[in-house]
Amino acid sequence: MVKFMNIDKFFQSKTFKTILLGIGGLIALLLVFKTGMMVGFQKANFFCRWSDNYHQNFGGPRGGFPGGLGDKDFMEANGAVGQIIKVATSSLVIKGRGDVEKVILVNDDTIINRLKETIAIDALRVDDTVVVIGEPNNDGQIEAKLIRVMPEPSIGMKVDGMPKRFLR
Amino acid sequence: MVLRRKIIGFSFVLAVSALGLIPAAKMAYSGFVGSGFVQLFSLAFSDTSIVMSYWRDFVLSLLESLPITGLMAAGIALFFLLGSLKFLSKNIKGLSYSKQLLING
Numbered sequence: 001m002v003k004f005m006n007i008d009k010f011f012q013s014k015t016f017k018t019i020l021l022g023i024g025g026l027i028a029l030l031l032v033f034k035t036g037m038m039v040g041f042q043k044a045n046f047f048c049r050w051s052d053n054y055h056q057n058f059g060g061p062r063g064g065f066p067g068g069l070g071d072k073d074f075m076e077a078n079g080a081v082g083q084i085i086k087v088a089t090s091s092l093v094i095k096g097r098g099d100v101e102k103v104i105l106v107n108d109d110t111i112i113n114r115l116k117e118t119i120a121i122d123a124l125r126v127d128d129t130v131v132v133i134g135e136p137n138n139d140g141q142i143e144a145k146l147i148r149v150m151p152e153p154s155i156g157m158k159v160d161g162m163p164k165r166f167l168r
Numbered sequence: 169m170v171l172r173r174k175i176i177g178f179s180f181v182l183a184v185s186a187l188g189l190i191p192a193a194k195m196a197y198s199g200f201v202g203s204g205f206v207q208l209f210s211l212a213f214s215d216t217s218i219v220m221s222y223w224r225d226f227v228l229s230l231l232e233s234l235p236i237t238g239l240m241a242a243g244i245a246l247f248f249l250l251g252s253l254k255f256l257s258k259n260i261k262g263l264s265y266s267k268q269l270l271i272n273g
Contacts (some may be wrong), residue, residue, distance in 0.1 A: 020254070023250070030239055030240050033231070078206055090205065145218075145222045145225060
């Protein structure tokens with residue numbers, strides 16, 4: 001009974017009102033951001049560049065994909081998480097969400113970290129899971145600023161909350 | 169009578185939002201996991217100084233991978249759940265008190 005009274009008081013309190021207002025505000029904020037993202041996407045055109053340059057980067061259809069790739073249109077332009085499928089002298093190809101390949105360019109300023117040490121690009125291996133932050137360029141590639149090699153997952157386990165099916 | 173109808177309405181909203189919160193929370197969770205948000209966010213702890221110097225790209229990559237639809241669904245369900253709880257906790261006692269008055273009167 002005492003507990004019920006406390007809960008009742010809590011629901012009528014200013015704190016609860018603030019929480020409700022906070023959630024409402026967050027929803028409004030998310031709605032605005034969602035709209036901004038959609039409009040920003042139209043302008044930013046990263047996907048178009050990626051699609052237009054697909055043939056050059058990956059050997060896919062010339063002139064990109066007619067009609068786009070459905071919900072894969074909304075691909076991240078400033079970051080990537082996925083598994084390395086190819087390592088070259090100054091670039092990587094990674095397979096991320098929805099099995100979309102992304103070309104990651106590595107230059108002299110790019111920092112590549114594995115655990116506590118900084119490594120060179122040739123120390124990266126196919127199947128390594130990496131997290132990349134960088135900047136998109138006009139060819140639909142990401143110029144990497146930081147590449148973090150994630151620890152290897154145990155068999156059947158998740159990688160930092162990422163299910164294995166995502167990685168394969 | 170009006171209060172009774174309102175209470176029935178809010179009880180319905182409470183039930184729907186409580187049921188809706190489960191898939192919405194699941195959607196938000198799988199969005200966080202599948203989009204790579206968790207991995208990107210972990211950079212803030214593992215590579216703090218580098219992330220600070222490239223904070224703009226880091227923030228943009230986090231925002232891009234934020235599972236907006238799942239978060240919105242969970243937020244809306246939570247909002248209606250808490251709102252209806254607030255109404256019900258305030259008015260159910262009032263309804264039982266007025267019933268008591270009718271019985272006594």
